[in-house]
Amino acid sequence: MTRIFSGVKPTGHLTLGNYLGAIRRWVEVDQHRADALFCVVDLHALTVEHDPARLRRLSRQAATLLLAAGLDPERCTVFVQSQVDEHTRLAYLLECTASDGELRRMIQYKEKAEAARRSGDGVRLSLLTYPVLMAADILAYGADEVPVGDDQAQHVELTRDLAVRFNQRYGHTFTVPKATHPRVAARIMDLQDPLSKMGKSHESGAGIVYLLDDPDQVRRKVMRAVTDSGTSVVYDREVSPGVANLLEILAACSGGDPEELAGVYESYGALKRAVADAVVELLRPVRERHAELAADPGYLDEVLRKGAGRAGELARPRVDAAYAAIGLLPG
Ligand code: TYM
16 A cells, blocks of 8 residues: 655644645545555754744644644544654664765755844754655655655655665665645745745745634735736736736635636736635634644544554664664664
8 A cells, every 4th residue: 555654844833835735635635545644743843943832832733733624543644753763763874874965955954044044043953954854754654655845845855865875775675755746736935925935934924824814814814915016817927926826826725727717817806805715715624623623632642642653663663674774783
């Protein structure tokens, strides 16, 4: 059976980008067709400045949102990364497989290191080695597929390179995984800055739709989205990135095609109203279910405990095999 692994990092509140680029497919498709594991990758959140109490809150919130979005713990494994030691155990072996140069070439490293320097924070060493931990997340489970948004493609490429290199040097140990991306909405852009990805922590939240925003907040953000000085609705990411982004969001929500939808709306105002309605309706059940689940923290604890138990059992033999293959004595 196909094995799928993916994760979300609790560095901020989850966004519409996370949902459309990744989580929705996990819910609607991936958990039904494969042995799928979905992880709140909290160790990755330690690679940038963080507050321990906030991280705890965001980790629980992210896990609750995954369930609220529709991941079913009877169908798939939902867990928190730091509760399964195999990730960090394997990461070290992969650090001994990766090179300094290939990690410094990672786009996200360059962007995030630059941002950390600008804000006067030091660049944590773990920010550089982050993609190696991500490779360990994936390879520990023998995942065949990794459903992610566009921004993670380079990290999955690196994961493939490390798997191939390890296998060549030490004997076949790891499945070489491939990234899968959604047909539309693989890169949702910030509504105020349509040349930048909608991330969890852009300086101002005005261009970011959070999954837990209430309908008024969603409407306000969408209606104020930056478009351009033109008037006709066309789908062209180069010429009209803000409008193209709105069309992609609408297409992702309604299952349509951005190019065809462009022909349906006469004005930017009409397009924005349609996007706002679609996003509000898309998020409504998630927000409602989140409120129900948040009222019963014991349930989440139980799901995560079971999830970590199963994940650990799956990962341990493969990580043990990697330890043996690389020349370490069995314990
Ligand atoms: P993270 O937490 O930044 O994002 C989680 C998922 O959401 C997707 N995504 C987007 N998709 C479309 N448009 C956007 N604006 C947008 N923003 C985020 C991401 O591509 C991702 O699929 N390094 C990863 C977490 C991770 C991981 C892993 C993923 C750690 N280990 C192993 C897969 C497998 C990250 O920072 O995702």
